[in-house]
Amino acid sequence: MDSLGLLADGLGAALTPENLMYAAIGVLLGTFVGVLPGIGPAMAVALLLPVTFGLEPTQAFIMFAGIYYGGMYGGSTTSILLNTPGESSSVMTAIEGNKMAKKGRAAQALATAAIGSFIAGTIGTLLVVFFAPILADVAVTIGAPSFFAIIVFAMVLVTSLLGDSRLRGFISLFLGLTFGLVGMDLNTGQPRLAFGRPELGNPLDIVIVAVGIFALGEALWVAAHLRRKPLEIIPVGQPWMGKDDWGRSWKPWLRGTAIGFPFGAIPAGGAETPTFLSYILERKLAKKTDEFGQGAIEGVAGPEAANNASAAGTFVPLLAMGIPVTATSAVMLAALTSYGIQPGPQLMTDQSDLVWTLLASLLIGNALLLVLNLPLAPLWAKLLAIPRPYLYSGILFFASLGAYAASQRAFDIFLLLVFGLVGFMMRRFALPVLPLIIGVILGPLMETRFREALAISGGDLDALWSENLAIVLYVLAVLVIVVPMLMKRLRPSSGDDVPGGPGGTSDDGSDAVETTDDEKELVQR
Amino acid sequence: MSSRSTTTRCVAGLVLAMVGMFATGCGVTRGEPSKDMTMLIPNAPGGGYDQTGRAAVAAMEAQDITGGTFEVHNIIGAGGTVAFSQLMRSDDEHTILTVGLGVVGSSYSFGLDEKLQDATPLAQLIEDQEGVLVPASSPYKTIDDFLEDWKKNPDTIAVGGGSSPGGPDHLFPMQLAKAVGIEPREVRYVAYDGGGPLTSALLGKKIKVGFSGLGEFEGQIKEGELRVLAVSGEKRLEGDLFSKFPTLKESGVDLVFTNWRGVLAPPGISEKRRDELIAYLEEMHASPEWQESLKNNKWIDEFKTGDEFEAFLEEQSTRVDDTMKELGL
Known part of the structure; x- marks a missing residue:
């Protein structure tokens, strides 16, 4: 295949000391902007786009790629350190990542995120290089029915995350699904659960919900207990990943990449579903299941890789068909056109040199991100050494700033506080947080796809299994339910190593709530 | 362009971006007499x-x-x-x-x-005009082919647009339906979240016909993957590519929609x-x-x-x- 030769030419054109400097500036800027909660890569790219104007296309691309990857990584950094995800696709990272940070393993979490992003981004970009035209044709045939089936499959898997108390798990899940209903109904244009407020006319921003419930809820909880309990000191820990960390990370990186890339390549696949699937997969496969929910490195490595692979995958529809499928790629499209690239089916042949330069730039930006950020990981981790009261007030400040910065509405700060209160109450009543977040993310996706499929068929339910992929997924979903039940029948004396299907509970009720001890103490009072 | 000037520009851009961030983040007080x-x-x-x-x-x-x-x-x-x-x-x-x-x-x-x-x-x-789009393999070669079929089976032909009800891509097919004697309530309209998802629905043949402004589809139209049956304006669009498409009026439909x-x-x-x-x-x-x-x-x-x-x-x-x-x- 001569793709490799063309890519080498692209790399040759892109690799000059001056260009590397632009890449470095881009990565740093992107990271700094991405670190602000509420500012995800789309916003980071949009904010910093003007910086690249006036540069030659090659330099601009390189800087742009740096900003893009920097912005994504910045979002993960805050997820891990402060429990304030910058965008919906790093919500899953916060769950295990922040637990790791609390145990003094922030540097390892940041490192596995950085390396996982690098590996996934590189493999993803190479896949784009070789397969974009072929994949594009296949990807459009995947329609609403298949997508709906994917989410049904994901929902079946959710049951294993509900925690000790099924009842509490379902309460949390349905709360999430209800929050997911807020906003304008796409099919009729009518507002739902908006209480007459036009501000609630759009779906709730997942970032605000997640930051409110994770960060604010926790800050309130800690504040409410400050006087009663001495503060635990966060241990400083090792600065680098140990041998064990490497051994536990590399498989999740690759699996995350494999899950994430196809979702990026499907138009409107998104990055949330793959990060979520990767998290569940790692949780199922993990040897030390009890560590999940308490800071398992696999739960950071997998979703981070899935997120980045999905981001690379979005270049398939973008470059091969000219279809932007995420907010970030819509901003990218605008940026590309301003450099004279007209994305579309003819792009790969008409302007191949620019495309190869762009792809080479992505590889360089990705590599530089790793080089610059890996040494920084232990430094970032020191942030947590700030005394707790200051740390949490800092988190409150940045969370509010982020909520406001995303769309500059005071109402969003109000929403953030409401969800902070919800998060506090959930901790008080020991409701697991994870099912709620999943409900908010998957509920609207599921509804949109379900209604799209039915709108096309005119309400005929047969449409739901009109695609082969959909049928395969339904069969898988049934197997996931039935096989563990059968296994139990066949091996009545089965030990703890049977993965917890919907029938069994192998999990320890672990979830984003880490305050179970406080909880018991409180209940005893 | 000398490398010095690029660097200066770059630094200036950087400073601007930072200022911009603070401005949007914190709000700016403005003197009343200011312009x-x-x-x-x-x-x-x-x-x-x-x-x-x-x-x-x-x-x-x-x-x-x-x-x-x-x-x-x-x-x-x-x-x-x-x-x-x-x-x-x-x-x-x-x-x-x-x-x-x-x-x-x-x-x-x-x-x-x-x-x-x-x-x-x-x-x-x-x-901005709206256009009527079909995938390359569609049996509809002209707007008449489509309208004829649509009048016969308005409730089984899935059409789509990039906006929810009340938006231009929804209002246009409804007004078109009314203009040709179809009850708008019968139209099977699928709302997509913008031009991107609409394009993939058309290319993947999930819907038969799409309604949207044409700007976002230039690449696909040029490449021949999508075909434009008609545009909605009073006059044809300008440009080599777009001026080929007839208006609805030319095709005998009494509707101008912009x-x-x-x-x-x-x-x-x-x-x-x-x-x-x-x-x-x-x-x-x-x-x-x-x-x-x-x-x-x-x-x-x-x-x-x-x-x-x-x-x-x-x-x-x-x-x-x-x-x-x-x-x-």
């Missing part, structure tokens, strides 16, 4: 209103028309009604808002008491200020920068101001209300 203005945009960066609003601001700043600078705010929510409501509550003579047909539709859906003409209409800036965008000021500003603002926009319209933006974005130059624009808004909102009522929405 600085705020442009509100009712949707996200990168969307249609954003492109038009920012192009107008860029042209005014380039020509230094207002004597001050502009701050652009994207106020996202409820199909533009959040931004519109904010304008209606404002009495700031320095604030203007970009609006369009979509905002008329969503202000109906959200049951707003105020209509767009209740603000101070300043000017319509541009017009999407448009314009600018409003808050209600109750002084007559003098209104005239001043209109004069700014007139000057902006004549600037080479604006003419360049029109060309690049393939917008049709349809400029009207003041009372004429107000009358147009009234006519538009009646038309939208009628269509939506007919659909029972």
Whole structure:
């Protein structure tokens, strides 16, 4: 295949000391902007786009790629350190990542995120290089029915995350699904659960919900207990990943990449579903299941890789068909056109040199991100050494700033506080947080796809299994339910190593709530 | 370009970006006599209103028309009604808002008491046509092929557009259906979230026909993956590629449908200020920068101001209300 030769030419054109400097500036800027909660890569790219104007296309691309990857990584950094995800696709990272940070393993979490992003981004970009035209044709045939089936499959898997108390798990899940209903109904244009407020006319921003419930809820909880309990000191820990960390990370990186890339390549696949699937997969496969929910490195490595692979995958529809499928790629499209690239089916042949330069730039930006950020990981981790009261007030400040910065509405700060209160109450009543977040993310996706499929068929339910992929997924979903039940029948004396299907509970009720001890103490009072 | 100048520019850009971040993050207090203005945009960066609003601001700043600078705010929510409501509550003579047909539709859906003409209409800036799109393999070669089939089976042919009910891509097929004698309620319309998902639905043959502005589809049309059966305007579009497509009128359908965008000021500003603002926009319209933006974005130059624009808004909102009522929405 001569793709490799063309890519080498692209790399040759892109690799000059001056260009590397632009890449470095881009990565740093992107990271700094991405670190602000509420500012995800789309916003980071949009904010910093003007910086690249006036540069030659090659330099601009390189800087742009740096900003893009920097912005994504910045979002993960805050997820891990402060429990304030910058965008919906790093919500899953916060769950295990922040637990790791609390145990003094922030540097390892940041490192596995950085390396996982690098590996996934590189493999993803190479896949784009070789397969974009072929994949594009296949990807459009995947329609609403298949997508709906994917989410049904994901929902079946959710049951294993509900925690000790099924009842509490379902309460949390349905709360999430209800929050997911807020906003304008796409099919009729009518507002739902908006209480007459036009501000609630759009779906709730997942970032605000997640930051409110994770960060604010926790800050309130800690504040409410400050006087009663001495503060635990966060241990400083090792600065680098140990041998064990490497051994536990590399498989999740690759699996995350494999899950994430196809979702990026499907138009409107998104990055949330793959990060979520990767998290569940790692949780199922993990040897030390009890560590999940308490800071398992696999739960950071997998979703981070899935997120980045999905981001690379979005270049398939973008470059091969000219279809932007995420907010970030819509901003990218605008940026590309301003450099004279007209994305579309003819792009790969008409302007191949620019495309190869762009792809080479992505590889360089990705590599530089790793080089610059890996040494920084232990430094970032020191942030947590700030005394707790200051740390949490800092988190409150940045969370509010982020909520406001995303769309500059005071109402969003109000929403953030409401969800902070919800998060506090959930901790008080020991409701697991994870099912709620999943409900908010998957509920609207599921509804949109379900209604799209039915709108096309005119309400005929047969449409739901009109695609082969959909049928395969339904069969898988049934197997996931039935096989563990059968296994139990066949091996009545089965030990703890049977993965917890919907029938069994192998999990320890672990979830984003880490305050179970406080909880018991409180209940005893 | 010497490397020194690129570096300087780069540093300047950096500083600007940082200043911009702080400005948007913290808000800027503004002296009352100042000539600085705020442009509100009712949707996200990168969307249609954003492109038009920012192009107008860029042209005014380039020509230094207002004597001050502009701050652009994207106020996202409820199909533009959040931004519109904010304008209606404002009495700031320095604030203007970009609006369009979509905002008329969503202000109906959200049951707003105020209509767009209740603000101070300043000017319509541009017009955009809708097109009727089919995938390359579609049996429909002409608009007649499609309409004939559609009239026979309006309730089984899935059509789609990039906007939810009340938006231009939804209003157009409904008005088209009515014009050819189909009951709009029977139309099987699938709402997609913008041009991207609509394109993949068309290319993946999930729907038979798509309705949308053509700008986003230029690549696919040029490549022959999508075919345009008709455009909705009074006259054909310009340009080598787009001028080939017949209007509905040429094809014997009595319907002209256009999407448009314009600018409003808050209600109750002084007559003098209104005239001043209109004069700014007139000057902006004549600037080479604006003419360049029109060309690049393939917008049709349809400029009207003041009372004429107000009358147009009234006519538009009646038309939208009628269509939506007919659909029972």
